[in-house]
Amino acid sequence: MRKKLLASLQWRAIRMTTGISLLLFACLISFMMFYYRLDPLVLLSSSWFGIPFILILLLISLTVGFASGYMYGNRLKTRVDTLVESILIFENGNFAYRLPPLGDDEIGLAADQLNEMAKRVELQVASLQKLSNERAEWQAQMKKSVITEERQRLARDLHDAVSQQLFAISMMTSAVLEHVKEADDKTVKRIKLVEHMAGEAQNEMRALLLHLRPVTLEGKGLKEGLTELLDEFRKKQPLDIEWDIQDTPISKGMEDHLFRIVQEALSNVFRHSKASKVSVILGVKNNQLRLKVIDNGKGFKMDQVKASSYGLNSMKERASEIGGVAEVISVEGKGTQIEVKVPIFPEKKGENERDSSIID
Structure with missing residues (x-):
């Protein structure tokens, strides 16, 4: 036609x-x-x-x-x-296409009007896409806010109810042991087993409460957030916690990922390692951020690590999302070390490199 x-x-x-x-x-x-x-x-x-x-x-x-x-x-x-x-x-x-000039007559005028129409439609499409992105971001923020509130509510309920009950069970079993010294060994062993199980359940509960903490630093810097976290668990956990955390010139997104990696690593220590000492070291050297979490627990054989281990996989995925790598080294009977390395690129050329000491 x-x-x-x-x-x-x-x-x-x-x-x-x-x-x-x-x-x-x-x-x-x-x-x-x-x-x-x-x-x-x-x-x-x-x-x-x-x-x-x-x-x-x-x-x-x-x-x-x-x-x-x-x-x-x-x-x-x-x-x-x-x-x-x-x-x-x-x-x-x-609508990004534009007609070439077609003259000064009616056909040329029609071409100019079509170009103007395409320009306006293109702007409207861009505006719609922007609104769609803002809506998606708003929904993500709302979802994140609801999840955070629910996690905090669960943490409060678990701490006020289950955690206190487990502590009461532990105390009651200790009191019972004080009054059954003349009972047979079988009864004493069973009571000690209940006491041990209550203690293990308390450790699991502490690790669970660690997971339920806010997933971000909530406006704090990485050094401040990690210091508060480690100081809190030093008071609550029956083990020696040490840290050496330096100021790091990194973005907010990287800080959130590193904060969650430390949370995950501490949770694994509390739940599985049976450690008496934990060290957390964070610093920058030669434009590379290095994070270490070291414990003196029971360790494990590297060839027997489960490929489906959620905690280790989560830390590796978070490190990969910020362009870094996470390495796990463990020796059975001596402990475990988790090391995260992330390259840092200076914003301006010629800027002095910020180095801080870190244990190699």
Whole structure:
């Protein structure tokens, strides 16, 4: 349909110019006959190289009319073709396309209006995409806020109810042992087993409460957040906790990931390692951030680590998300070391490198 329409435009231009040329030819012949008082028979009998003169003039007129019509029609067809092609492009959703200048007439004006329309539609699409992104971010923030509130509520309930009950069980079993010294060994062993199980449950509960802590630093810096976390657990846990945390020139997103890695590592220590001492070291050296969590627990065999271990996989994934790597080294009977290395790129060239000492 489109090609037929454009071809029709071109042929219409040829017919129009050819008709005008024939009309001018007729007018010219009539003028010559009346002005010079020529006999029509003489004009018809005149020839040039054996070809009638009037036929030569007719052929010239037709040739001029056809050629001018073809050139004008072809130019018009090309411009309209460009206009139609652009409409099809806009119809397919590519509003970044712009028409080239098509002249100063109505077709050129239509092209300019189409460009202006595409520009406005493009701005509207960008605005809609921005609104969609903002809505998705808002929903993510709302979801994150609800999850955080629920985690805090669970942590409070567990601490106020289950944790206190486990502590009471432990205390009651200790008191019972004080008054059953004369009981048989079997009864004493069972009571001690209950006391041990209550202690293990308390450790599991402490690790669970650690997981339920806020997933971000809540406006604090990494050094401040880790210091508060470690100081709190030093007071609550029956083991020696040491730390050496330096100020680090990193982004907020990296701080949140590192904070969660330390939480996960401490949770594994409390639940599995049976350690009496834990060390946390954080510093920067040679544009590389290095985080270490070291314990003197029971350790494990590296070839027997479960591929599905959630805690270790979580730490490795978080390190990978900020462009770093997490390595786990453990020796059975001697303890475990978790080391995270993240490259840090200075914002400005020539800026002095900030190095801080760290245990190698």
